[in-house]
Amino acid sequence: MNRVNLLFDGGTGTYFAQKNHKMGLGSEYANLSNPKLIREIHTEYLEAGCNAIKTNTFAVNRIAMAGDEEKVKEIIAAAWENACAAVKDYEAEIFADIGPISNLSEKSDVAKEYCFVAQIFLELGAKKFLFETNANTEGLKEAAAYIKQRCPDAYIITSFAVLPDGYTRDGAMVSDLLEEIKACKDVDVFGLNCVCGARHMLSLIQDLNLEGVTFAAMPNAGYPIVINNRTFYDGDPKYFAEQLAKMAALGVKILGGCCGTTPAHIEFTKKALDGIPQIVSKPANHKEEESLSARLESPFWNRLKSGKKVVAVELDSPANTNLDKFMSGAWELKGAGADIITIADCPIARARMDSTLLACKIKREMNLDAMPHMTCRDRNLNATKALLLGSYAEGIRNVLLITGDPIPTAERDEVKSVYQFNSRKLAGFVGSLGKNVLPDEFHMFGALNVNAVNFDVQIRLAKEKMERGIIGFLTQPVLTKEALDNIKRAKQELGAYILGGVIPVVSARNARFMNSEISGIKVAPEIIERYEGKDRAQSEQLAIEISVDIMKKISPYVDGYYLMTPFGRTRLIAEILKAFAEQEEV
Structure with missing residues (x-):
């Protein structure tokens, strides 16, 4: 033979x-x-x-x-x-x-x-x-x-x-x-x-x-x-x-x-x-030539790696085709000083407008960095690769890779999960694309639950993600002393970029709902008590005060802030950023 x-x-x-x-x-x-x-x-x-x-x-x-x-x-x-x-x-x-x-x-x-x-x-x-x-x-x-x-x-x-x-x-x-x-x-x-x-x-x-x-x-x-x-x-x-x-x-x-x-x-x-014929093999690990126009800069990334604090704001995509409120909110956040808009990928496993398509639209029309969340729940390897290739061509350079919320039990017979990856394997795949297919690598971020009961597990998983190429983490909101302590520990043990999570609580009812219904969020009882009996205007003023105070407390331990917009209230986020900037100047 x-x-x-x-x-x-x-x-x-x-x-x-x-x-x-x-x-x-x-x-x-x-x-x-x-x-x-x-x-x-x-x-x-x-x-x-x-x-x-x-x-x-x-x-x-x-x-x-x-x-x-x-x-x-x-x-x-x-x-x-x-x-x-x-x-x-x-x-x-x-x-x-x-x-x-x-x-x-x-x-x-x-x-x-x-x-x-x-x-x-x-x-x-x-x-x-x-x-x-x-x-x-x-x-x-x-x-x-x-x-x-x-x-x-x-x-x-x-x-x-x-x-x-x-x-x-x-x-x-x-x-x-x-x-x-x-x-x-x-x-x-x-x-x-x-x-x-x-x-x-x-x-x-x-x-x-x-x-x-x-x-x-x-x-x-x-x-x-x-x-x-x-x-x-x-x-x-x-x-x-x-x-x-x-x-x-x-x-x-x-x-x-x-x-x-x-x-x-x-x-x-x-x-x-x-x-057996003789064959000349092609060079190993070659990359296809791509135009220089594909190598778009990311101001968010440049600011982050230079050591300056960055501001990321999460804005939920619409559940219908009307983009007016979403885009006007994105423009308002840009004016308020947001360095990047992050967009959740069908949160709580309910279909919304695609996060990556919206990120491309923001980058193209607003010249503002956008970070789509990418879950493992809804796409197999082929669909993930196709989406990443398209988003790279549109100038997206930053992605948040997460496992994704499971399909609600009652819907599993009609809506099928994919879960070909977990977030660690997805990071390895995206990183490999950057090394072997794309001209440059994506900047990959992960999620870090600072409200987890067993934070040791979160640290271990975070280290495994970093081994796959994750360079930073966006945390769940800090609304308890335990979460603040875990932010400090994460910064000390991980050596990764940390964007501390901040979510404005807009009412006592909203706080109780998050405690009971939203995985990964925990609101301290003393915060809930401060909202009792307050109307909307008073609650929003209190939300600004508490959020700014949290940003000041986490500031020594984070590389930036990750604000989550409640109910599309971008004006409230803008007020928080304004108030925080004013206190920073004092």
């Missing part, structure tokens, strides 16, 4: 479904219920010319099997036996196949599950491991270290499912993943598998620097089509083989197939590898 070290089999699960004529039933259980068929599938791939097969265990772990440890052990043992029986008459390697661990929130839990599965394989005698179809590196390096400690001569491949644009579903860039895995001494091979067809995977590989890397490529057999609720891959095996031969010419040492690839795909690939 010329310069290729290993030629793997194809998509066992999809080929099982094709032969079994039953979609939706996991092939892994067939290790027990129909071992004869599983062994036949292994043998067909071996007859086609592969010299490495994967155990039929992609989705065998305690998470996928509802915590049933004995069933996990039973299926893995049967799968190992089936693979061993299939290769006894062939010179072929067996790789313990371990798919991604999902639905676990903690990295340590992911690593623990990988190690649990790996230990079962080690006890069976496995020395070669394939961790495949990953969207991130969580738990992989720990699992690799665990295996090498117990079996120093183990051989470990980590393979990632990367979309044609170079990103995983979690927003990790392929070049960043490659560099991270190259730095891990316990991983022997970096690979790509699934998601992409052969031609798109070839394009991804051409843009990577493979020097010093043992690389594995196992693309899908084209892209799926659905007929009568059944998924089919109809990619041409000969075309597939031609693309894999081109990958081998680039230095890819390990090849194979993923979803939809049959023994025919492997047979054509083996033949194609005998006459």
